[in-house]
Amino acid sequence: MDLQLSGKTALVTGGTRGIGRAIVEAFAAEGANVAFCARDAAEVAATETALAGTGATVEGTVLDVGDGGAVAAWVDAVAGRFGGLDAVVSNVSALAIPDSPESWEASLRVDVMGTVALMQAAIPHVERSESPSLVAISSVSGREVDFASGPYGTAKSALIGYMAGLAFQLAGTGIRANTVSPGNTYFDGGVWQGLETGAPEMFTESLALNPTGRMGTPQEVADVVVFVSSPRASRMTGANVLVDGGLSRGIQF
Template structure:
């Protein structure tokens, strides 16, 4: 299936590892031009080298918790690419323990970076004929689990925010959707850390998966790219759960 993403201009926050990196790669494979960012300069350099020859991608060092830096990055990318068609808010502080600091970090990084990314990109999205907003939430935003608290609450807020955007922007032809992954395993990720640091929790989490295993970043990236594409032109305001039947609640 041709997703009609050739030469579409895409921004992805947190694009150097895990789900974010897989999303960048998937868009490039569909012929899109991608700007991505991360806080770690070495990670951006390494990713840029790894993407060489895959397609037009430009990495930048940006702390998405810095409102001015995030807005400046969006404007610079729009100028360099000649506009913006798709934004993907992927970064999370992964601030799980219930502390005052983690509440602040989750709200500033997970929630407000999503809001600020949309605000900064909006003038450019309004000029696109295929405008799409995607935010990465989590199954922890859909049901209570060990990550309830700062992380889970922030992820719930993201789903609500994006659903409201879909309603508010429909008459402008701008779509907004959320993707909520279940536990996703990759080297250097949170579950790889838990596997060695808390084997009992890791074993319990794997056991909850009806498939018998966790997902991969690529398995999350594929539905993200589909939802963002013009092929999904009638889908807006949805929260697509990508969890291998992990969650038990019926989504009505």
């Protein structure tokens, strides 16, 4: 299926590792030009180098999405250099799970307000696109009570509500807004790999909750994100799309 993304411009936060890196790669594979950010300069440079031969323009920037002013400046600069924006993906998370004041602050500043700052800055640019899309990466922890309930889960729930609100508010402009909620996603250097060795009992218990018998991969999530962001998903807005291999048990009405 041609996702009709060739020549489009996508912007992705947190694009050097895990799900974010896979999203950048998937957009580039579809012929879209991609601007991404992350905090680690070496990882930004390595990602740019790795994707230099894709035929698409892939540009990285060192950025802390917890700095709303810096996010807005980056979005405006990217839109100026690329001639606009078509698809925006908010992927960064503080991954602040412990129930502490520091985790609450980080989750609200990075996960929630980082997404709000990104979307507010992007809306004036994407509304000039022929196929404007906004996507936020949430989590099954945003709709299920689990070990990450607390700062992380609450922030992820807030993202689902925020994006649904944007979908309603922006429907008349043609801008689509959706959330994609991954389940357990395993990758090198990720949370689950760390727990596999650092907390093996918890890892085993969590793995057993997956009826498929395995955790997901970043590519499996990225494929859904890129489809939802594409013109082929033109009727999809206000949705929270689960990519969890049947992990969550609740029925979405």
